[in-house]
Amino acid sequence: xxxxxxxxxxxxPDAPAEPGEFEQQLRSLRDGGRxxxxxxxxxxxxxEWPDVVRAVADxxxxxxxxxxxxxxxxxxxxxxxxxxxxALRDGASPVTVLDTLRTVDCGVPLxxxxxxxxxxxxxxxxFASSLYEAGVRAAILxxxxxxxxxxxxxxxxxxxxxxxxxxxxxxxDERLPRVVARARGFVYAVGLLGVTGERxxxxxxxxxxxxxxxxxxxxPVLVGVGVSNGQQAAEVSQVADGCVIGSALMRRVVAGEGxxxxxxxxxxxxxxxxxx
Amino acid sequence: xxxxxxSSSGRFGExxxxxxxxxxxxxxxxxxxxxRDAWADQSFRDELDGLLADYAGxxxxxxxCHRLSAELGVRVLxxxxxxxxxxxxxxxxxLGQALLAKRMGKTRLVAETGAGQHGVASATAAxxxxxxxxxxxxxxxxxxxALNVFRMKxxxxxxxxxxxxxxxxxxxxxxxxxxxxxTVENTHYCLxxxxxxxxxxxxxxxxxxxxxxxSREQCAKLLDxxxxxxxxxxxxxxxxxxxxxxxxxDTTAELVGVEPAGGAAVGRGVPGVVHGMKSYLMQDEFGQxxxxxxxxxxxxxxxxxxxHSHLSSIGxxxxxxxxxxxxxxxFQLLSRTEGIIPALEPAHALAWISRDRAKLxxxxxxxxxxxxxxxxxxxxxxxxx
Numbered sequence: 096x097x098x099x100x101x102x103x104x105x106x107x108p109d110a111p112a113e114p115g116e117f118e119q120q121l122r123s124l125r126d127g128g129r130x131x132x133x134x135x136x137x138x139x140x141x142x143e144w145p146d147v148v149r150a151v152a153d154x155x156x157x158x159x160x161x162x163x164x165x166x167x168x169x170x171x172x173x174x175x176x177x178x179x180x181x182a183l184r185d186g187a188s189p190v191t192v193l194d195t196l197r198t199v200d201c202g203v204p205l206x207x208x209x210x211x212x213x214x215x216x217x218x219x220x221x222f223a224s225s226l227y228e229a230g231v232r233a234a235i236l237x238x239x240x241x242x243x244x245x246x247x248x249x250x251x252x253x254x255x256x257x258x259x260x261x262x263x264x265x266x267x268d269e270r271l272p273r274v275v276a277r278a279r280g281f282v283y284a285v286g287l288l289g290v291t292g293e294r295x296x297x298x299x300x301x302x303x304x305x306x307x308x309x310x311x312x313x314x315p316v317l318v319g320v321g322v323s324n325g326q327q328a329a330e331v332s333q334v335a336d337g338c339v340i341g342s343a344l345m346r347r348v349v350a351g352e353g354x355x356x357x358x359x360x361x362x363x364x365x366x367x368x369x370x371x
Numbered sequence: 372x373x374x375x376x377x378s379s380s381g382r383f384g385e386x387x388x389x390x391x392x393x394x395x396x397x398x399x400x401x402x403x404x405x406x407r408d409a410w411a412d413q414s415f416r417d418e419l420d421g422l423l424a425d426y427a428g429x430x431x432x433x434x435x436c437h438r439l440s441a442e443l444g445v446r447v448l449x450x451x452x453x454x455x456x457x458x459x460x461x462x463x464x465x466l467g468q469a470l471l472a473k474r475m476g477k478t479r480l481v482a483e484t485g486a487g488q489h490g491v492a493s494a495t496a497a498x499x500x501x502x503x504x505x506x507x508x509x510x511x512x513x514x515x516x517a518l519n520v521f522r523m524k525x526x527x528x529x530x531x532x533x534x535x536x537x538x539x540x541x542x543x544x545x546x547x548x549x550x551x552x553x554t555v556e557n558t559h560y561c562l563x564x565x566x567x568x569x570x571x572x573x574x575x576x577x578x579x580x581x582x583x584x585x586s587r588e589q590c591a592k593l594l595d596x597x598x599x600x601x602x603x604x605x606x607x608x609x610x611x612x613x614x615x616x617x618x619x620x621d622t623t624a625e626l627v628g629v630e631p632a633g634g635a636a637v638g639r640g641v642p643g644v645v646h647g648m649k650s651y652l653m654q655d656e657f658g659q660x661x662x663x664x665x666x667x668x669x670x671x672x673x674x675x676x677x678x679h680s681h682l683s684s685i686g687x688x689x690x691x692x693x694x695x696x697x698x699x700x701x702f703q704l705l706s707r708t709e710g711i712i713p714a715l716e717p718a719h720a721l722a723w724i725s726r727d728r729a730k731l732x733x734x735x736x737x738x739x740x741x742x743x744x745x746x747x748x749x750x751x752x753x754x755x756x
Contacts, residue, residue: 103380166536166659167645169548170392176535188657211390212644216658238644240396242380243388263394265555274393285394289553 100245107245108252110277114314115257117158117204117232117280121315121336124157130368131337132328133281133317134344134361135208137162137178138196139187145199147348150358152201155365159201160235160339163192163209170237172292174342178349189213189222193229206233206259206280211247219250226256233257233280241274248277259283262308264300272311281315284308284335286322292342293323297330305335325367332368340364373583373621374576374613374678381569382649384684386677389568391647395548398555403570405475410577415470422466423581426499427456429463431582433589433737439708445724445731448599449711449740450586450615459714459742460582460611461492465561467578469496472559479503479558483533483547485512485540485607486669486716487519488742489563494528496561504528507546509539512668519746537662539671540607544646564608565676568647572676576613583618586737594735601731603627604739605719606690607634607670609679611741616688624737626688628679629723631698634663636675637683637690643674650677666695666750667715669742697722699754702744714742715750 100106114122121131134156136148148159164179164187171179189209196205207226214222214236226234234256239247244258251258257279262271264285275282286301287294301318308316318331319339328338340361347356381387389399409415423429431454436447452460465482472480480497482504484490490506497504506523510532513520523530533542544567551560565572565579591597602619604612606628616626630638636651643652645660653661653673663673682688693701698715701722706712713721720738724731744751 100380103378103382105380167541167545169545169646170552172549180535183659188659190657212652212654212658212660215642215644215649216654237392238390238647240389240391240393242396243390261393263392263396265394265397267397270397285392287553288394288555290549 105245107241107277108249110279111252115232115255115279117206117257118315120204121158121281125315125336130332130371131157131315131317132365132368133158133160133337133339135160135162135339135341137164137175137182137345138192139164139182139185140178140348143354145195146354147357148199149201150354151361152203154358154361156203156361158204158206160206160208161192161196161231163189163207163213165210165213168210170290172290172342174346174349175291178345181349189217193225196229196231205231206235207231208235211236211239214247219247220254223251223254223256227254231256233259235259235283237261241277244277261285262304264288264304271307275308275312275314278314281317282308282312283339284316284318286318286320286331289320291320293346294321297322297327301331302334305331309334325364328364329367329371332371374617377569377573381573383678383681386650386680387569387572388649389647390644390649391568392552394552395555399568399570406471406570406574409471409474415474419467419470423463427462427466428454429581430585431455433586433593436709439705442708443725443728445728446735447724448735448737450582450737452582452611452739452741453714453743457492457495458745459488459492460579460614461489461563462495463581463614464563464575464578464610465492465496468559468561469500469502472502472561473500475559477557477559479554480561481505481507481547481550481558482561482563483540483543484508484563485543485671486667486746487512487516487523488669488746490528490530491519491522491526493561494523494526497528498526505550506530507533507543507550509533509537509543511538512540515668515750516746518749539668541660541673564610565613565678566608566646566648566674572648572678575610576617576678579610579614580617582611582614582739583616586615587618590737598622598624599737600734601625601627601736603629603720603723603736605670605716605741606630606675606679607672607716609676611739613676613678615739620687626682627723628688628690629719630690630692631665631667631670631719632692632694634665634670634672635692636673637679638692645674648677650680651675666698667719669716670719691723693719693722693726697726701725702751712744712748713740714744715747717741
């Protein structure tokens with residue numbers, strides 16, 4: 096199998112032994128006893144999006160995922176689909192989002208969350224270096240699973256971009272350690288079977304996947320997909336090192352609540368995490 | 372067979388692969404293993420062959436088009452997939468996938484559909500086998516193909532409009548994949564073309580090789596030199612084309628896929644990744660997927676199956692483009708000369724023959740008549756007044 100992968104240029108490089116900048120910052124916060132909160136903001140949605148990023152950082156997000164909108168976001172539910180469509184209609188592109196991001200000094204580590212075709216189309220090396228130059232240190236590409244990550248990781252690792260891997264509830268036990276070994280920045284535990292979006296209650300599967308991951312890795316384990324409010328964030332962080340909040344935040348931004356509303360919501364989640 | 376298996380990573384040359392969310396990777400691996408097992412199991416093959424014969428009506432005949440040939444100066448043969456149950460080649464694939472899904476213990480099918488032919492076929496197979504079926508269809512296509520929407524509902528399927536993006540086939544695929552991400556434990560995604568993540572492009576091709584196999588045998592009896600000079604078919608995702616190409620890939624026959632000018636992934640696209648595969652894809656300067664525009668809902672797709680990208684890149688097949696106007700003329704031509712109303716999709720292949728008839732003069736061309744035109748009559752009535 097690995098010989099064939101090498102023949103096809105798909106060999107998966109080992110992740111560097113040393114954690115990158117992004118991961119180190121999350122690790123040191125976690126090791127200091129803090130529950131981690133990563134917020135997702137769609138880049139290019141309304142002119143005020145840089146202010147949303149700053150407000151969310153000021154309100155206590157430990158890192159921020161900037162969504163570079165893609166035409167076919169297959170892992171996203173209705174809210175992030177809508178946010179992406181609106182941003183694309185406003186003329187957002189990888190170039191405009193990253194150019195703007197250079198000017199946003201929000202004081203917390205930045206990741207991008209986008210789909211693989213944007214990286215593939217620009218070219219792996221060029222995409223990785225544009226991310227780095229824009230101040231981004233990690234990348235989440237939800238349609239690039241372990242078997243396909245090789246060519247991208249080969250370019251991203253030396254460029255200083257940490258590729259976050261997703262770990263799903265459907266993964267058998269033999270698969271999780273291989274996913275975790277390739278994960279940098281943090282391990283993104285997919286909380287449920289489904290796409291991004293808010294849910295009334297925390298899925299039991301999110302606690303199960305978090306525990307399965309905590310049992311096998313020291314890397315930060317954050318649960319995303321279906322974590323909708325402070326209470327759910329606190330609940331899942333009893334097991335995980337923290338969580339990612341996206342749709343619940345973007346619903347408020349899409350509804351026009353602006354940086355103030357976004358900041359207030361993240362402050363609420365932060366408070367719930369700190370009290371837990 | 373004459374077209375080889377993809378590599379272990381699911382590639383045809385540089386195209387293909389398995390670019391899916393992590394949640395779906397185990398399901399794709401499970402599906403691949405189940406398909407390998409079933410395809411090597413004679414009892415599965417016998418059961419499928421039985422259904423294809425007794426339920427779908429195979430083998431489909433080849434019709435020699437005397438009047439059309441005289442008018443064009445090209446000898447045209449039609450592989451009559453339009454005569455299959457449900458009116459198109461799509462039934463070959465869905466019967467295979469539904470049998471496989473049942474064998475895997477799945478109780479529910481999800482499918483995407485453009486013109487509605489694959490949706491109708493999926494709903495049919497689900498009804499036959501007592502499975503639940505949900506079909507995603509672009510909102511725009513639901514209006515264009517209202518009759519097929521009603522047929523699917525009659526067959527017991529639920530039809531859900533895809534409201535995002537261009538609200539056509541591409542968005543229906545996105546919705547079906549999102550459904551599958553959430554329901555993978557009991558649901559099989561019954562993908563309708565030779566596209567998507569490995570093993571779909573390969574598996575769907577295998578279920579359609581029956582078209583090529585029959586055609587090869589039929590041509591051997593019908594033609595003095597046993598194989599046609601040209602084998603042609605329309606290409607959206609490319610399932611009917613790969614099905615008929617598979618029977619002639621190891622011959623001297625020229626293989627010609629015909630794309631709509633407004634959705635010509637091979638002709639106008641560059642390599643990209645969407646819907647689980649790397650293939651030629653129509654996209655903008657940043658890699659955003661562009662919306663296709665075609666008179667035919669079934670070909671309104673900005674991508675193409677990865678094996679077609681490969682066959683094009685190695686020069687084994689070539690891909691032509693035709694305009695909507697040329698298709699409308701071909702639709703009328705076949706109706707008038709042969710008494711066969713074609714679906715708008717295969718009318719693309721005839722439109723190419725008609726346009727290039729001088730170059731094709733005296734040659735024998737086998738065209739895959741992938742579907743019948745009943746579904747398009749309403750739309751054509753509006754266009755032709």
